[in-house]
Ligand SMILES: Nc1ncnc2c1ncn2[C@@H]1O[C@H](COP(=O)(O)OP(=O)(O)OP(=O)(O)O)[C@@H](O)[C@H]1O
């Protein structure tokens with residue numbers, strides 16, 4: 001990447017976001033590892049894992065915001081790409097178990113022995129190598145998104161229709177992964193992981209490292225998205241979002257643009273899933289549940305569509321609330337609360353938390369008579385998406 | 390001169406025997422029309438005459454059921470999609486002004502510039518002096534220099550019309566299809582628009598649809614009157630407006 005497109009992407013807010021994520025990524029593991037247990041400032045290990053999960057969700061939210069906030073593609077199936085990345089990592093972790101499994105088979109994971117399979121299916125080959133698995137984390141979601149997008153965007157499937165078929169896609173995968181003979185552990189999924197790259201996945205040090213890596217991935221993902229949305233490509237994406245057919249009449253091949261961001265976004269979601277699995281210790285078909293994908297879209301809406309930072313923030317805030325409520329007496333009502341939250345945000349804060357803050361900031365700057373407020377606020381030309389859409 | 394052998398016509402834009410029907414309703418009926426290179430043509434006709442639909446056909450938005458549509462004598466436009474046709478050099482201003490509302494005026498022009506439109510090209514794009522000079526020039530022409538950093542959505546209707554004409558200028562196509570450019574403009578603005586189109590016509594072929602007869606008269610070019618999807622009359626504005634059938638159509642029978 002040439003530097004000019006990178007430097008352009010770093011305004012004050014973006015730099016602050018990166019610094020905060022980096023600080024969190026370093027401080028939480030340090031406090032967990034170095035401070036004495038039970039000390040007030042020591043972050044307990046379970047919280048490291050929990051926050052690691054939030055960071056992975058933030059990456060997923062970012063990937064959704066890139067396509068929805070900037071290009072108007074409302075994918076209600078992004079959980080599928082997340083889960084596929086997760087499964088690719090899970091397959092690597094399964095093969096690392098080796099003969100330490102319950103059945104002690106050095107090659108076959110337990111569930112295959114249980115199903116009386118006598119050899120490894122071909123699609124499990126190579127997953128004993130980390131590099132291969134890491135490649136698949138990007139390739140499998142990326143390839144699926146590419147094929148799906150190629151068909152959908154070329155036939156100009158847009159709007160609600162596209163959202164519905166993405167839901168259908170994740171649902172179809174849900175059903176497939178539930179089946180035992182599909183070869184991914186069926187209902188139970190993949191679990192009982194032992195180690196990753198030779199380190200015990202349960203160890204505090206490993207958890208701390210995974211947390212740090214997740215934060216790093218969030219920063220990289222954020223930088224990639226920022227680079228895209230602040231380039232001319234970003235302006236084209238917004239043009240597609242706001243007036244798709246007009247963009248065509250200017251000579252832009254809209255389907256190529258959509259295919260590019262959709263595929264990239266799926267790869268990002270895959271990475272998020274891959275980092276998620278070793279931290280939660282399991283991946284099962286429920287990750288493909290259509291509701292998961294919808295929930296992820298709600299995070300973005302709450303945080304602020306088309307702001308990137310808002311998407312990440314929304315993922316953390318909503319999931320923090322979820323953890324808080326689902327561990328208390330209100331647990332059975334969580335889904336209703338999530339629904340209510342979505343409706344409230346749509347009605348009261350249509351631009352989400354960050355979008356609303358941005359508009360407030362712009363107006364207050366403008367009324368303070370700062371002469372460059374107008375141009376500064378719009379230097380990257382990114383207006384908020386029309387909430388009515 | 391052997392180029393002429395392969396050309397079916399000398400016209401820049403050539404329509405012959407075009408038919409389009411929407412669910413059995415014949416919007417375009419045996420429409421034939423030819424625009425010579427460098428010509429400006431005004432298209433008039435009552436509401437629903439098929440003027441916009443004709444532009445949809447030329448720009449690939451609507452596929453005709455039958456008929457020939459040739460660009461530059463050689464290119465069959467009925468086989469191409471909107472992007473390809475735009476790349477060939479046919480630009481369009483829509484009847485309802487369509488600009489990118491959440492982006493600034495100058496970004497609208499930047500998007501319209503006829504430079505590399507590939508994903509790669511736009512990702513690694515860096516502004517050049519030539520580009521910003523072109524944008525400055527267009528801004529001056531359409532009198533929006535002071536509004537360059539305003540969001541296009543905040544412009545008045547007339548300003549949006551001008552911005553869209555500016556986008557056409559930035560696009561610099563060979564043929565400009567301009568659908569009702571002066572709707573919602575004041576008399577002064579209308580006059581300025583006529584001047585502008587005449588200026589653009591010095592090195593572009595233009596087809597302009599308009600209901601405003603003073604405007605059409607001011608353009609002083611050949612006029613084609615459409616009615617029920619077919620050409621009713623063609624000639625100077627005086628010839629056309631004195632044509633019995635045209636009068637009949639406009640006044641209602
Ligand atoms: N996509 C479509 N589906 C169905 N009918 C259509 C479609 N597009 C145009 N029509 C019909 O075709 C006829 C011609 O429409 P068109 O918009 O071309 O007229 P026009 O000459 O541009 O009129 P106006 O002066 O009002 O803009 C109208 O009766 C319109 O309702």
Ligand SMILES: [Mg+2]
Nearest residue numbers: 440441442484
């Ligand atoms: Mg019309």
